Amino acid sequence: MNKKSIRDVDVKGKRVFCRVDFNVPMKDGQITDETRIRAALPTIQYLMEKGAKVILASHFGRPKGQVVEEMRLTPVAKRLGELLGKNVAKTDEAYGPEVQAAIAEMNEGDVLVLENVRFYPGEEKNDSALAKEFAALADLYVNDAFGAAHRAHASTAGIAEYIPAVSGLLMEKEIEVLGKALSNPERPFTAIIGGAKVKDKIGVIRNLLDKVDNLIIGGGLAYTFVKAQGYEIGKSLCEDDKLDLAKEFMQMAKEKGVNFYMPVDVVVGDDFSENANTQEVDIDAIPSDWEGMDIGPKTREIYADVIRNSKLVIWNGPMGVFEMNKFANGTKAVAEALAESTDTYSVIGGGDSAAAVEKFGLADKMSHISTGGGASLEFMEGKELPGVVRLNDK
Numbered sequence: 001m002n003k004k005s006i007r008d009v010d011v012k013g014k015r016v017f018c019r020v021d022f023n024v025p026m027k028d029g030q031i032t033d034e035t036r037i038r039a040a041l042p043t044i045q046y047l048m049e050k051g052a053k054v055i056l057a058s059h060f061g062r063p064k065g066q067v068v069e070e071m072r073l074t075p076v077a078k079r080l081g082e083l084l085g086k087n088v089a090k091t092d093e094a095y096g097p098e099v100q101a102a103i104a105e106m107n108e109g110d111v112l113v114l115e116n117v118r119f120y121p122g123e124e125k126n127d128s129a130l131a132k133e134f135a136a137l138a139d140l141y142v143n144d145a146f147g148a149a150h151r152a153h154a155s156t157a158g159i160a161e162y163i164p165a166v167s168g169l170l171m172e173k174e175i176e177v178l179g180k181a182l183s184n185p186e187r188p189f190t191a192i193i194g195g196a197k198v199k200d201k202i203g204v205i206r207n208l209l210d211k212v213d214n215l216i217i218g219g220g221l222a223y224t225f226v227k228a229q230g231y232e233i234g235k236s237l238c239e240d241d242k243l244d245l246a247k248e249f250m251q252m253a254k255e256k257g258v259n260f261y262m263p264v265d266v267v268v269g270d271d272f273s274e275n276a277n278t279q280e281v282d283i284d285a286i287p288s289d290w291e292g293m294d295i296g297p298k299t300r301e302i303y304a305d306v307i308r309n310s311k312l313v314i315w316n317g318p319m320g321v322f323e324m325n326k327f328a329n330g331t332k333a334v335a336e337a338l339a340e341s342t343d344t345y346s347v348i349g350g351g352d353s354a355a356a357v358e359k360f361g362l363a364d365k366m367s368h369i370s371t372g373g374g375a376s377l378e379f380m381e382g383k384e385l386p387g388v389v390r391l392n393d394k
């Protein structure tokens with residue numbers, strides 16, 4: 001990467017505003033997967049060892065510019081303290097007098113976690129006033145939040161206009177590994193896209209169609225495509241305003257000679273819960289008041305086969321509601337096929353996909369687990385990441 005990193009600057013005694021991605025999966029206030037916290041440790045420890053005052057900022061969830069009690073970063077700060085074996089301070093604001101006072105108390109090597117930056121409406125608007133408030137807290141900006149690097153927000157991009165800005169070690173590593181895989185992809189090259197953020201992910205498909213040989217669709221995303229083909233999808237997740245786009249992509253895939261795989265059967269539930277009754281049905285037989293929760297057994301076989309015959313696979317987003325055991329088989333089948341295919345370079349992107357691979361005990365069988373979901377996809381599409389472009393050049 002042609003951007004400066006923390007290794008290129010002197011951080012001793014400096015107040016460093018370090019943007020990390022602590023947007024970890026959480027249930028009932030408990031962190032269910034701490035991959036992203038662990039992934040940020042090398043940068044945090046480096047800064048501590050070099051005598052910086054480490055001010056950590058992150059978003060968590062999508063609180064839409066308001067304080068949402070369950071989205072405070074308090075549990076994350078506590079876990080970070082345990083992992084570092086050190087007292088980590090936490091403020092209930094992300095800027096302002098309380099934060100200024102806490103920073104004034106810091107010694108070299110100390111760590112402070114700010115409150116969720118998305119509690120402020122200016123964050124996602126990349127408001128310059130908020131970016132200046134963040135910049136006023138520090139002498140140096142470090143962006144290590146690869147997972148949020150596709151967002152042009154005040155703490156990921158705006159702040160870099162006002163103080164020297166460099167990348168962290170995780171950011172540097174992600175870009176190097178993903179860039180290498182993409183620069184001359186081994187073929188067949190397969191992308192597997194699932195998960196629930198239909199709006200975010202459907203757009204990336206257009207660009208992926210220019211790059212991949214096979215495109216596999218699963219998870220909640222699949223039902224917009226299933227409906228676009230004219231099938232009943234019952235209560236399954238769907239973005240009706242994206243139906244035309246879905247049709248267009250299927251047509252484009254045909255024209256470009258990309259093999260486009262959609263579920264041929266699914267597991268449906270009569271409720272979005274672990275206690276739901278379930279049925280395995282063909283794709284043209286989804287009952288009108290049931291919801292598609294996972295890919296079915298025939299689909300699992302087909303997808304596993306494509307994976308086994310691929311040389312490079314990028315996977316973003318689970319195939320079903322894997323947090324519920326009943327609906328985890330599709331995601332598990334994909335993870336197992338990747339784990340078995342020792343000839344296949346596998347890149348896993350996304351908080352939930354990484355959590356799934358971890359849950360199945362297969363994390364060490366993957367070639368690279370990226371901390372970025374949307375970010376890794378946008379990078380793989382060849383887009384410039386706003387969190388990277390604004391960093392200082394070497």
Ligand SMILES: Nc1ncnc2c1ncn2[C@@H]1O[C@H](COP(=O)(O)OP(=O)(O)OP(=O)(O)O)[C@@H](O)[C@H]1O
Binds near residue numbers: 218220318373
């Ligand atoms: N058929 C489905 N219906 C509803 N939700 C689904 C379905 N399949 C998967 N999901 C849900 O999708 C969620 C993950 O989607 P998401 O798009 O956030 O993926 P991700 O890999 O974590 O990417 P990112 O890191 O960008 O968030 C999981 O919580 C899972 O339960």
Ligand SMILES: O=C(O)[C@H](O)COP(=O)(O)O
Binds near residue numbers: 061151
């Ligand atoms: O989970 C992610 O992909 C990142 O933390 C970004 O979160 P966002 O999609 O809410 O911007």
